[in-house]
Amino acid sequence: MTNVPRPLAGHRVLEVGGSLPVAAAAKLFSDYGADVIKMEPIGGASMRRLPPFPGDVPHLERGAWHVALDTGKRSVVVDIESASGRDVLDRLFAQTDLVLLHVADAVARELREGIRALATPPASVVLTAHGLDGPRSGYVENDTSLFAWTGRMRQHAIAGEEPLRYAPHVAEMQWAATASAAGAAALWARARGQPAREVEVSGVEALSGNVDTWFVAWEFLGVESPRVAGQSRTAYPAGCYRCADGYVVFAAAGQPFFTRLCEGIGHPELATDPRFADATQKPLHFDDFFAVLDPWLRSRTKHEIFTALQQFGVMVSPVLDASEVAGDAQAVVRQSFVEREIPGRGATLIAGPPFRMAGGWEAGPPPRLGEHTDDILRDLGYSTTERLALFRAGVTG
Numbered sequence: 001m002t003n004v005p006r007p008l009a010g011h012r013v014l015e016v017g018g019s020l021p022v023a024a025a026a027k028l029f030s031d032y033g034a035d036v037i038k039m040e041p042i043g044g045a046s047m048r049r050l051p052p053f054p055g056d057v058p059h060l061e062r063g064a065w066h067v068a069l070d071t072g073k074r075s076v077v078v079d080i081e082s083a084s085g086r087d088v089l090d091r092l093f094a095q096t097d098l099v100l101l102h103v104a105d106a107v108a109r110e111l112r113e114g115i116r117a118l119a120t121p122p123a124s125v126v127l128t129a130h131g132l133d134g135p136r137s138g139y140v141e142n143d144t145s146l147f148a149w150t151g152r153m154r155q156h157a158i159a160g161e162e163p164l165r166y167a168p169h170v171a172e173m174q175w176a177a178t179a180s181a182a183g184a185a186a187l188w189a190r191a192r193g194q195p196a197r198e199v200e201v202s203g204v205e206a207l208s209g210n211v212d213t214w215f216v217a218w219e220f221l222g223v224e225s226p227r228v229a230g231q232s233r234t235a236y237p238a239g240c241y242r243c244a245d246g247y248v249v250f251a252a253a254g255q256p257f258f259t260r261l262c263e264g265i266g267h268p269e270l271a272t273d274p275r276f277a278d279a280t281q282k283p284l285h286f287d288d289f290f291a292v293l294d295p296w297l298r299s300r301t302k303h304e305i306f307t308a309l310q311q312f313g314v315m316v317s318p319v320l321d322a323s324e325v326a327g328d329a330q331a332v333v334r335q336s337f338v339e340r341e342i343p344g345r346g347a348t349l350i351a352g353p354p355f356r357m358a359g360g361w362e363a364g365p366p367p368r369l370g371e372h373t374d375d376i377l378r379d380l381g382y383s384t385t386e387r388l389a390l391f392r393a394g395v396t397g
Contacts, residue, residue, distance in 0.1 A: 006033025017102030018045030024176035030072035072364030074372035077397035102127040123186035131202040147171040150207040158229040178206035233286040247319040264312035
């Protein structure tokens with residue numbers, strides 16, 4: 001299988017916009033074999049400036065998001081706001097199978113008209129915060145405000161406290177995953193002779209329709225489900241509990257898991273104790289049960305707990321932190337993280353393939369800013385004199 005081409009080999013994808021969501025959406029295509037051209041403005045894409053950086057020293061080639069999301073792409077630097085730059089873009093449109101756009105909504109509509117005018121237009125996916133129509137078309141959002149519009153941030157609130165946000169860029173990465181899936185479907189359809197699809201992926205809609213949304217519960221019940229802080233004193237053990245070196249998470253409140261847990265911690269009699277076996281009494285005796293469970297947990301590490309209780313079929317997992325994920329035994333065997341070079345700074349780890357197929361995935365090095373500009377312009381038919389003129393005029397870089 002080593003000689004089998006990657007599944008998207010032979011396709012060209014054009015990434016326009018310079019943002020983290022469009023870069024993340026395009027990564028799927030480059031890692032699975034497509035020729036992805038990353039069109040960047042003079043000075044480089046905005047996502048190259050996103051921290052963290054090694055040693056906290058900003059650098060356009062060393063940012064974590066650039067290293068992780070621009071794998072295997074080719075970088076062309078063009079000022080598409082100029083007439084000459086727009087000509088370069090139009091030529092690329094004509095030689096592309098799929099365009100991923102994340103630009104101002106007005107610009108997206110204009111570029112889409114240009115794509116439609118081509119004899120053989122590429123498929124296109126426009127990333128837009130709210131959609132290209134409606135009263136909020138044109139609004140610009142960041143990761144936090146995007147999440148706020150979906151209703152999901154409100155549902156992440158602990159009762160009586162302010163709403164919570166996700167970790168940085170999680171909402172944008174979910175949006176990007178939807179755009180990747182839509183783009184793959186549009187590329188598949190075009191490759192089979194169907195008309196080029198025009199896809200809009202609204203960030204708000206992509207997040208609102210995610211499985212994490214609680215809108216369905218609201219629609220059926222007419223109330224928001226409150227999120228209670230701390231450990232449940234009604235259904236237990238369920239949730240996170242401290243141990244010797246961190247936390248474990250249980251889902252062992254119901255049967256048969258509660259009985260299994262009691263056996264696993266060496267107290268099978270607790271499973272038939274009326275204080276815990278009687279559903280009406282159990283909420284009154286959390287402290288009694290925790291007086292037994294807590295010392296048992298705190299005298300053991302999370303992996304010791306996991307190993308011991310797995311033998312009894314208890315639903316429990318260690319809560320890994322960022323320093324532990326790549327070194328987890330399963331991740332090591334599966335090579336879930338791969339090593340890549342940061343220019344001038346040595347090796348780093350990035351996430352491996354999100355799904356597996358023989359010979360399907362390879363994360364190439366991220367491109368240097370404008371590394372492929374001259375090669376791409378030459379392939380588009382620009383002469384040496386024309387390429388020099390574009391550079392001297394500040395149209396390319």
